[in-house]
Amino acid sequence: MDKETLRKLELLNQLSLTDAQKADVLGFFANREEELNILNAMNTENTERMVHVMPIMTVVREDVAAQPFSRDDLQKGAPETNQGYWCVPRVVE
Amino acid sequence: MRYETVIGLEVHVELATQSKIFCACHAKYGAGPNEHVCPACCGMPGMLPVTNKRVVDFGMKAGMMLNCTINRTTTFDKKSYYYPDLPCAYQTTQWFAPVAVNGLVEIETSKGKKNVRIKQIHMEEDAGKLVHDISENTSCVDFNRTSVPLIEIVSQPDLSSAEEVEAYLERLKSLLRYAKVAECAMEHGTMRCDVNLSVRPEGSDKLGVRTEMKNMNSIDAIKRAISYEVARHIDAIENGTEVLVQETRRWDDLKGKSYAMRNKETAGDYRYFPDPNVMPVVIDDAWYDSIKASLPEFPEVKRARYIETLGLSEYDATQLTKSIAVCECFEDAYAVCGNAKDAANWLLSEVMSVLGTKKMTPDSLNINGKSLGELIKLVAEGKVSRANGKKILTAMFDDTDLNPAEYAKANDLVVSNDTGLMEKVAKEVLAGEEKAVADFKAGKEKALAAILGKCMKQLKGNCNPQVLREFLISEIGKM
Numbered sequence: 001m002d003k004e005t006l007r008k009l010e011l012l013n014q015l016s017l018t019d020a021q022k023a024d025v026l027g028f029f030a031n032r033e034e035e036l037n038i039l040n041a042m043n044t045e046n047t048e049r050m051v052h053v054m055p056i057m058t059v060v061r062e063d064v065a066a067q068p069f070s071r072d073d074l075q076k077g078a079p080e081t082n083q084g085y086w087c088v089p090r091v092v093e
Numbered sequence: 094m095r096y097e098t099v100i101g102l103e104v105h106v107e108l109a110t111q112s113k114i115f116c117a118c119h120a121k122y123g124a125g126p127n128e129h130v131c132p133a134c135c136g137m138p139g140m141l142p143v144t145n146k147r148v149v150d151f152g153m154k155a156g157m158m159l160n161c162t163i164n165r166t167t168t169f170d171k172k173s174y175y176y177p178d179l180p181c182a183y184q185t186t187q188w189f190a191p192v193a194v195n196g197l198v199e200i201e202t203s204k205g206k207k208n209v210r211i212k213q214i215h216m217e218e219d220a221g222k223l224v225h226d227i228s229e230n231t232s233c234v235d236f237n238r239t240s241v242p243l244i245e246i247v248s249q250p251d252l253s254s255a256e257e258v259e260a261y262l263e264r265l266k267s268l269l270r271y272a273k274v275a276e277c278a279m280e281h282g283t284m285r286c287d288v289n290l291s292v293r294p295e296g297s298d299k300l301g302v303r304t305e306m307k308n309m310n311s312i313d314a315i316k317r318a319i320s321y322e323v324a325r326h327i328d329a330i331e332n333g334t335e336v337l338v339q340e341t342r343r344w345d346d347l348k349g350k351s352y353a354m355r356n357k358e359t360a361g362d363y364r365y366f367p368d369p370n371v372m373p374v375v376i377d378d379a380w381y382d383s384i385k386a387s388l389p390e391f392p393e394v395k396r397a398r399y400i401e402t403l404g405l406s407e408y409d410a411t412q413l414t415k416s417i418a419v420c421e422c423f424e425d426a427y428a429v430c431g432n433a434k435d436a437a438n439w440l441l442s443e444v445m446s447v448l449g450t451k452k453m454t455p456d457s458l459n460i461n462g463k464s465l466g467e468l469i470k471l472v473a474e475g476k477v478s479r480a481n482g483k484k485i486l487t488a489m490f491d492d493t494d495l496n497p498a499e500y501a502k503a504n505d506l507v508v509s510n511d512t513g514l515m516e517k518v519a520k521e522v523l524a525g526e527e528k529a530v531a532d533f534k535a536g537k538e539k540a541l542a543a544i545l546g547k548c549m550k551q552l553k554g555n556c557n558p559q560v561l562r563e564f565l566i567s568e569i570g571k572m
Contacts, residue, residue: 051166052372074137086233
């Protein structure tokens with residue numbers, strides 16, 4: 001993680017970090033890099049790929065439609081709604 | 094210098110499920126804004142997704158139809174991007190272990206047959222819809238479409254012309270409709286396509302700069318966009334009119350031009366990582382076998398059977414097997430009327446004619462095939478005239494439970510056995526058709542058809558035309 005990568009991540013996540021926050025993030029990732037270096041040094045040549053750390057699988061549900069929630073309930077905490085829509089800052093000119 | 098075009102497609106297909114991929118909300122269109130939503134598909138904190146089994150069924154089925162290998166352990170991943178139509182700021186999709194990989198689809202064009210390799214099919218959720226014309230200062234979000242299940246079919250860059258792209262898309266539509274996993278109606282937005290295109294000198298093994306046109310939803314528009322992009326790329330290469338860059342472009346079909354939208358994201362930009370909230374889906378033998386056993390007869394197998402076993406012509410078999418809805422109607426009708434040629438004729442002439450009048454597509458055919466078989470039998474047995482049969486058929490489109498015999502009786506459409514009435518009408522018509530009678534006597538066969546038509550009109554079609562014809566010839570002979 002370097003300053004350029006962090007700048008790109010800020011852009012992708014629509015974030016604007018202060019210099020102090022940037023220093024924190026870079027410090028955090030520097031430590032993670034050390035941990036990853038230890039993992040990368042391990043020999044995994046004949047190790048089978050895992051899809052999950054536990055032998056676990058998903059529970060599936062049958063394809064039955066229902067509508068237990070009302071729009072009004074879901075929008076109670078919305079800062080702004082209009083004609084049933086959630087309103088967000090305009091994204092096109 | 095001669096150039097060749099290299100095209101790969103990413104085709105998004107909305108699956109025909111009742112509910113969404115990770116919650117039980119309705120997956121159907123037509124509701125008011127945000128009426129088909131819940132905390133899960135709105136991305137509320139604390140919500141947890143639960144996978145819809147039928148989505149996995151359909152993902153597997155699509156994979157099998159496209160000759161793919163099914164990943165028996167398939168996983169979901171988070172694809173991060175920030176936009177207001179995506180409430181979690183990530184899309185749950187499949188990146189590391191998609192449901193199906195390494196498939197093959199055969200297409201046919203004017204240049205012959207060709208195989209198109211399928212890289213993968215992955216299951217994912219759709220995004221919501223943004224509306225910009227309700228308020229001046231805000232954009233409005235409708236999450237009804239959020240989490241509606243999709244599969245994305247990613248081809249290898251094996252296509253080289255608009256004609257091949259059209260053949261490929263038609264083939265996908267046909268196979269997926271046969272398997273009943275999707276409607277695949279581009280006009281309804283249930284099938285959308287991203288076109289990745291580059292141009293290189295003929296014979297070169299190095300790919301040119303690739304551009305992507307997103308969210309194309311009409312085959313004709315795709316063909317126009319490909320022609321435009323190929324010309325633009327060649328012009329840039331030969332004349333330096335612009336510097337080609339890897340980017341996402343938008344096709345404006347009205348203006349006939351493509352416009353740069355943004356630099357093409359790379360996989361790294363999306364920061365894919367395994368979704369910790371959706372556990373791996375493990376497909377055991379019983380599940381796999383049940384899907385395998387549910388696969389339909391493939392179109393070309395059905396076509397060959399219609400020709401070899403039912404004795405249909407190559408043309409009729411080809412026309413019928415273009416649509417699974419038409420095939421099913423045909424097979425039900427044939428099972429009842431017992432005459433494959435008759436059933437094919439009714440489907441390909443009368444039924445198609447009514448479909449055209451009602452501006453419906455063959456895939457939306459909704460009449461009851463068994464009832465059609467009953468109708469064909471009534472006409473073949475002379476109990477209902479062909480003309481009145483067409484009237485009954487039209488009514489069958491509005492009432493799928495309609496019983497043709499009962500409808501014919503209730504609406505005075507049954508051929509009458511009253512020969513007295515037929516003879517009376519025939520004699521009246523002949524008396525007023527001296528010229529036609531003379532023409533027929535002089536050898537003009539068509540003159541009899543005109544007389545016959547007038548009689549049938551007066552009898553409202555409720556007469557056996559063969560019996561009437563014989564009576565008319567007999568009467569003319571006496572004149």
